Amino acid sequence: LPVDYEAQPNFYYCGPAAARNALSVQDKDIDVDTMAERMGTTESGTDSINDITPVLNTETGRDVYRSVEISTPDADDKQTDTLREDIIRTVDDGRAVVANIAGTATDTNGESHSFAGGHYITVNGYRDAGNQVKIADSANPNTAEYWITT
Numbered sequence: 001l002p003v004d005y006e007a008q009p010n011f012y013y014c015g016p017a018a019a020r021n022a023l024s025v026q027d028k029d030i031d032v033d034t035m036a037e038r039m040g041t042t043e044s045g046t047d048s049i050n051d052i053t054p055v056l057n058t059e060t061g062r063d064v065y066r067s068v069e070i071s072t073p074d075a076d077d078k079q080t081d082t083l084r085e086d087i088i089r090t091v092d093d094g095r096a097v098v099a100n101i102a103g104t105a106t107d108t109n110g111e112s113h114s115f116a117g118g119h120y121i122t123v124n125g126y127r128d129a130g131n132q133v134k135i136a137d138s139a140n141p142n143t144a145e146y147w148i149t150t
Helices: 014-024 032-039 053-060 077-092
Strands: 097-106 112-127 132-136 145-149
Touching: 014 032, 014 053, 014 097, 014 112, 032 053, 077 097, 077 112, 112 145
Parallel strands: none
Antiparallel strands: 097 112, 112 132, 132 145
16 A cells, blocks of 8 residues: 655654554545644653554544554464454555564565564555565654565
């Protein structure tokens, strides 16, 4: 899905920026400061994906977004399959996913992306039956878009 990309203006706005980028695929242009205020974002960041989901639903006018958590450090096969299915369904519906990630991932070009303390990203595409997903990452406009494996 095409994203009207906007980088986050500071180190703690990844949640509002990811949500703003996700909504842009539906031609919605919401000010990132407004998003941050509505999500309760502070210099400590946005506490939970559960603070983002209601804003996404309010902006779309539909109750279509939901929060799904993987509560263990490593997702098992069932959780990974569910993630793939959720991404495919959401993207096929014309919407992007906002995901909260933690740790380090290597993209399909071999570049490392490390967010030990957690980070919100936008998932706006998939290929290979959801085994690879397209990321719009507000953290660095020089690596604004990349593919990673699920």
